[in-house]
Amino acid sequence: MKKFVNRIDDAAAEGLAGFAAAYPDHVVLGENARFVRRRHTVPGKVALISGGGSGHEPLHAGFVGTGMLDAACPGHIFTSPTPGQVEAAMGAVEVGAGCLLIVKNYAGDRLNFAMAAEAADRAVQTVVVGDEVLVGSSADGERRGLAGTLVVEKILGASAERGLDLKMLRELGERVVERTRTIGVTLSSCSPHFVRGPTVELGPEEIEFGVGIHGELGRRRASLRPARALVDDMVAAIIADTGSLAGEEILLFVNGLGATPLMELHLMFGLAEEALSAAGARIVRRLVGTYVTSLDTAGCSLTVTRLDAEMTAAWDEPVDTPALRWGC
Amino acid sequence: MKKFVNRIDDAAAEGLAGFAAAYPDHVVLGENARFVRRRHTVPGKVALISGGGSGHEPLHAGFVGTGMLDAACPGHIFTSPTPGQVEAAMGAVEVGAGCLLIVKNYAGDRLNFAMAAEAADRAVQTVVVGDEVLVGSSADGERRGLAGTLVVEKILGASAERGLDLKMLRELGERVVERTRTIGVTLSSCSPHFVRGPTVELGPEEIEFGVGIHGELGRRRASLRPARALVDDMVAAIIADTGSLAGEEILLFVNGLGATPLMELHLMFGLAEEALSAAGARIVRRLVGTYVTSLDTAGCSLTVTRLDAEMTAAWDEPVDTPALRWGC
Amino acid sequence: MTGTEQVGRAVDAVARCWIDHADELTKLDSAIGDGDHGTNMKRGAEAVLAERDAIVARPLPSALQDIGHVLVESIGGAAGPLYGSFFLSLGRTVSLHPNRDDWNMGLRDAVSAVARRGNASPGEKTMLDVLVSAESAFSHGLDAAGIEAAASEAAESTIPMLARRGRAAFLSERSIGHMDPGALSSALAVAAICRVWEDAP
Amino acid sequence: MTGTEQVGRAVDAVARCWIDHADELTKLDSAIGDGDHGTNMKRGAEAVLAERDAIVARPLPSALQDIGHVLVESIGGAAGPLYGSFFLSLGRTVSLHPNRDDWNMGLRDAVSAVARRGNASPGEKTMLDVLVSAESAFSHGLDAAGIEAAASEAAESTIPMLARRGRAAFLSERSIGHMDPGALSSALAVAAICRVWEDAP
Numbered sequence A, B: 001m002k003k004f005v006n007r008i009d010d011a012a013a014e015g016l017a018g019f020a021a022a023y024p025d026h027v028v029l030g031e032n033a034r035f036v037r038r039r040h041t042v043p044g045k046v047a048l049i050s051g052g053g054s055g056h057e058p059l060h061a062g063f064v065g066t067g068m069l070d071a072a073c074p075g076h077i078f079t080s081p082t083p084g085q086v087e088a089a090m091g092a093v094e095v096g097a098g099c100l101l102i103v104k105n106y107a108g109d110r111l112n113f114a115m116a117a118e119a120a121d122r123a124v125q126t127v128v129v130g131d132e133v134l135v136g137s138s139a140d141g142e143r144r145g146l147a148g149t150l151v152v153e154k155i156l157g158a159s160a161e162r163g164l165d166l167k168m169l170r171e172l173g174e175r176v177v178e179r180t181r182t183i184g185v186t187l188s189s190c191s192p193h194f195v196r197g198p199t200v201e202l203g204p205e206e207i208e209f210g211v212g213i214h215g216e217l218g219r220r221r222a223s224l225r226p227a228r229a230l231v232d233d234m235v236a237a238i239i240a241d242t243g244s245l246a247g248e249e250i251l252l253f254v255n256g257l258g259a260t261p262l263m264e265l266h267l268m269f270g271l272a273e274e275a276l277s278a279a280g281a282r283i284v285r286r287l288v289g290t291y292v293t294s295l296d297t298a299g300c301s302l303t304v305t306r307l308d309a310e311m312t313a314a315w316d317e318p319v320d321t322p323a324l325r326w327g328c
Numbered sequence C, D: 001m002t003g004t005e006q007v008g009r010a011v012d013a014v015a016r017c018w019i020d021h022a023d024e025l026t027k028l029d030s031a032i033g034d035g036d037h038g039t040n041m042k043r044g045a046e047a048v049l050a051e052r053d054a055i056v057a058r059p060l061p062s063a064l065q066d067i068g069h070v071l072v073e074s075i076g077g078a079a080g081p082l083y084g085s086f087f088l089s090l091g092r093t094v095s096l097h098p099n100r101d102d103w104n105m106g107l108r109d110a111v112s113a114v115a116r117r118g119n120a121s122p123g124e125k126t127m128l129d130v131l132v133s134a135e136s137a138f139s140h141g142l143d144a145a146g147i148e149a150a151a152s153e154a155a156e157s158t159i160p161m162l163a164r165r166g167r168a169a170f171l172s173e174r175s176i177g178h179m180d181p182g183a184l185s186s187a188l189a190v191a192a193i194c195r196v197w198e199d200a201p
């Protein structure tokens, strides 16, 4: 798969360097690019730190800034960052109110962030994000951390700016995760720099249903159908997981996985709003775009967050990061 | 090429309907979706209207709102909108200070917008955007309207909010076009809904150099090389067109053509900043992302605008549109 | 056959022809354009067919102008205004019951309207090359078959041309070796009209 | 051959092995994971090789812990902390000049450190399946060839298993029929060490 790249092994590092060059007012690269931190920290604020493998851009470094993350640790492509990176980030942005680590539910992320937390000589708490809708037989299984991570980071980011302490933030984070469900569909898998060709080969009429954001196999192979049928299946899977959404105030977030044009994401958004409204849900907040990706994967995810007053207020708060910006 | 779509012929209309559903606070769909207009017009302001074929999302409807366009007329995929659409848009958003039509330099766009202007019984002026860098033998030819259109719309949008009149806006627009140059490179062409497979077949080691935003052939076929070599060629082509950029204050805008992941765009941005700085240019404003696309084309464009004080100030003004948002 | 009946049958024939050749036009426009000419002309044909009876019921000049308006508001892109200008101009100049000379003058004005609208001249690899040839064949008194042949040859003649107008012009030399899609859609229309004219002069 | 010399040759052998089999590990991780295990282990191998002389010059316990730290800070992903925990634990328990019993106790602790760190147990289609088998073969007094065989069989035994830990667990039944990439990288490491041990017991 053709890419804009120099040396394959430098793809993530050169991408990060370009990102930092593009947003000099927002972010600063930590020493030998081990983390990205916001230019100005806020005295007394709990430091929000996240991170994960590269290849999900703009997640997480794109969400460093006012109203969201204080620092993000990018690992190699699809590879969790090391404990040393997380420790270095904590040292750079913690201002005495402790650190809240926002960790997506993958073994690599949890293992590395846990080692950093253990080694840290400061107050550290962790929120594990698992927002994947479980499909069929995996009902008892683990939920992957998907696009809902953005919602968690936005709501916690605003709440931290408002002065919530470490414990309250962790509890709020866990509540947001509980009320956030995501399901993704892939039309064609990505071709990571280190894999010749796509990770998963899909035929012209095949899709993967219930996918993650690492180009890996999803929950099941399915056939390509018109968008309305796909959306109805996705919404049905969400509701099977959350229970009825009738009367619920929800945030609907349709996210591109990297190579899906905005016209198609808008189309899916319109269908999702229709399907959810038909199920009795009230869409009160909306986001559509390419935010939590899997390199050059063609596909999209639907995220539904059941909002309460506190979450809605936090969602509306100003945010000024490279990838998400409103109100300031 | 697999897509999220219901009926092929409805792809653009359903995408537009989803877009309008996603941004109820920003935009309103005109009668039977002939145009998209901003929710609140500004008394006494010159109405800025643009448009073109669908398939370039978020351009143009994504730039409707405070500080940018008042209305955008979307045609079918890659097909200019009709005079009737432009006339309807003018009727909806012109508030007595006349209309400035921002028209990309394509026969279809110019012919249809010209027919609308002729039929209009109000003050109408037109800015034709041709920002393409001319490569080799086509030196005397026409310049296509590419990603630089965003820069023109942003600068004119802010200036219109500040009260510039129709004539001053048109002159400013022409000046911005003169000082804006764009060159694009495609790794793989797009597969429009109405074409089975990609418009242009490129081999595994082939790229198109000097491309437009309609999936069509570029200026010449070239071979895939490391990103640094591609960027050096692109910057050299820009400078061959503009003359030396030494000492110039410039806006650097690296734009994705639809299916290129952000990691690669950031990488290209970093290389472009290096190459332009080496050529003596001072990068004072920056933008990177997927803004002016060609459906699912894998590729990117480099846009350089030589800024003066007025343009820089207008660029910095607040903007609140679905696709571009800062300062408010 | 009354005038309007002939217009009706011409409308049906041209529309049918554009719809049936949409894929071919798409292929040509994919080679040196953006691939939409096939769907554009198909959409225009369907729009005219949708109002065919109303159009045909009107006096010839209005019918032709209606066709022009419908094409402008349905085809879009470069082809819309150009085909629209052709029929709008034709409708403004032909009389209620035009004889061959009236048609002659009408067609001449219509072709120059297209040239003016598109600021193009023959030899620039556009639909104009076909319209000019067909009109001149008509004005030289050729019969239906002769006009159809002229149009078809004109379309073929665009293959070696360097495009100077429209999207293909951006490709400079790379436009050489491909037939212009608008030239083919024009030649198809001329052929369809000629056959209707031949069956019932 | 002195202890440290043997460690040096073991380090070279394991690193060489992970580098040479990177593509194979990538292929396995593409089937039921995200495809990065090959490059992850290659990066870890190169990082240890870069500090090989400094590591080998140190007393055995520190050398093993250094290897653990280097692997944690270079591999990343799930494999980093797990391989790191193995060597960190081994380095903390073995004495300066361990005999077979010392190695036995050290390996047993190291394997349980991995199990604890990953919260995994044998039979869950992870590298632990191989480490447990190899350690048990060692503790039962098998020779190098025997231990290598046990490790290799354990890797094969992961093919029919349903993954319960790590990325592959998300695939439930779809993980069946593929060898676990971490199991192969562990088996390769065991084989490399056994051969070094065999050449110079």
Ligand SMILES: Nc1ncnc2c1ncn2[C@@H]1O[C@H](COP(=O)(O)OP(=O)(O)O)[C@@H](O)[C@H]1O
Pocket (backbone or CB within 6 Å): B078, B079, B080, B107, B108, B109, C029, C033, C034, C035, C036, C037, C040, C076, C077, C078, C079, C080, C082, C117, C118, C119, C120, C125, C126, C127, C128, C165, C166, C167, C180, C181, C182, C183
């Ligand atoms: N200036 C012009 N004068 C005459 N014909 C033109 C001109 N520009 C374009 N055309 C015709 O339009 C055809 C392309 O139509 P179409 O593909 O529908 O529009 P677009 O180029 O906007 O996609 C070309 O093949 C050519 O024949």
Ligand SMILES: Nc1ncnc2c1ncn2[C@@H]1O[C@H](COP(=O)(O)OP(=O)(O)O)[C@@H](O)[C@H]1O
Pocket (backbone or CB within 6 Å): A078, A079, A080, A107, A108, A109, D029, D033, D034, D035, D036, D037, D040, D041, D076, D077, D078, D079, D080, D082, D117, D118, D119, D120, D125, D126, D127, D128, D165, D166, D167, D180, D181, D182, D183
């Ligand atoms: N909880 C765990 N316990 C033991 N081994 C694990 C665990 N999670 C993952 N692994 C091992 O890690 C291997 C994957 O490593 P790697 O691909 O480098 O990390 P990632 O899965 O983060 O991409 C798996 O094949 C498995 O052997």
Ligand SMILES: [Mg+2]
Pocket (backbone or CB within 6 Å): A053, A077, A078, A079, A080, A108, D034, D036, D077, D078
């Ligand atoms: Mg990984």
Ligand SMILES: [Mg+2]
Pocket (backbone or CB within 6 Å): B053, B077, B078, B079, B080, B108, C034, C036, C077, C078
């Ligand atoms: Mg077109």
Ligand SMILES: [Mg+2]
Pocket (backbone or CB within 6 Å): C029, C033, C034, C035, C036, C037, C077, C167
């Ligand atoms: Mg076209």
Ligand SMILES: [Mg+2]
Pocket (backbone or CB within 6 Å): D029, D033, D034, D035, D036, D037, D077, D167
């Ligand atoms: Mg992996």
